[in-house]
Amino acid sequence: MARKKSTNSTTPRHPHPHLFARLNYLHQSAHLLLASGSANLSRNLVSTARTVAKRAVIRFDPSIKRTWCKRCDAVLVPGVSCEHRIENLSRGGKKAWADVLVVRCWRCGCLKRFPVGRVAHEKERNESGKARERGYDVTGEGKEKEEDTGGDPTR
Template identity: 40%
Template sequence: MAPLAKQTKVRKWYQGKRKHPYKDAFQRMNFLYQAAHLTLKQDPENEELVRFYIHTMRMIAQRLVLRIEPEIKRTICKKCSLLLVPGITAITRIRGKREHHRVVTCKSCGQVKRFNTGANHTLWSDIPNARISMFTEDKAQS
């Protein structure tokens, strides 16, 4: 009888486990990103605090091996970890004769980012076939 009680305890613990194990990490990263935006909006001269928030957010993602969305990555300078806001910390231009692309230049360090803006260009992460469906027990039982 004792081994059965032990198994039910383990099973109850497993069933109570969170569906999203890194939910708190994503919430903290979201908070840091929003705090960086608000800090830059209130005081554009306080770039060091913004860099600290963004660097901390990137370190959380790196240590826990979490992916940052491409839309968020596009607003962060790789070189100095500054939030790229057009007109405040970045210069944005549209360039190109054949292939139109957006050029974002960081005012602090001079790092240049280029993004395709063609009509038929889509990000790899936006393609439905690129996403892998998660294997669940329901699929295994069918």
């Protein structure tokens, strides 16, 4: 009979926690060096972080990727190394949900566009009209819809 593996709660979720610690250090150091005035050294640290992540096949969170320029590896801080503005080029700005945040890097002039103001449409299961007509609950609670018996308990 095989031994059960012990479920230790202190095991790391990632296979290489030292790489995540290194990437975290590089990211924080790049922001600190930009604030202290060493923009070129900051760009070098971002480039190193991208290389380490690429070799280890680690994907960055989109919020982290949005703070780096894809072209020149500069750290994008509004008012310090880039400018942010909101554009709406949809028929003279008539569509309020078509707003786009445009981030322009001051070093290389690269533009990054991110949709903002858009309502995410989530697809729900069993949303068809047939499911509603048959009396099934489509909210995901798993209970069938009770019919109105009009006060008659035998019905």
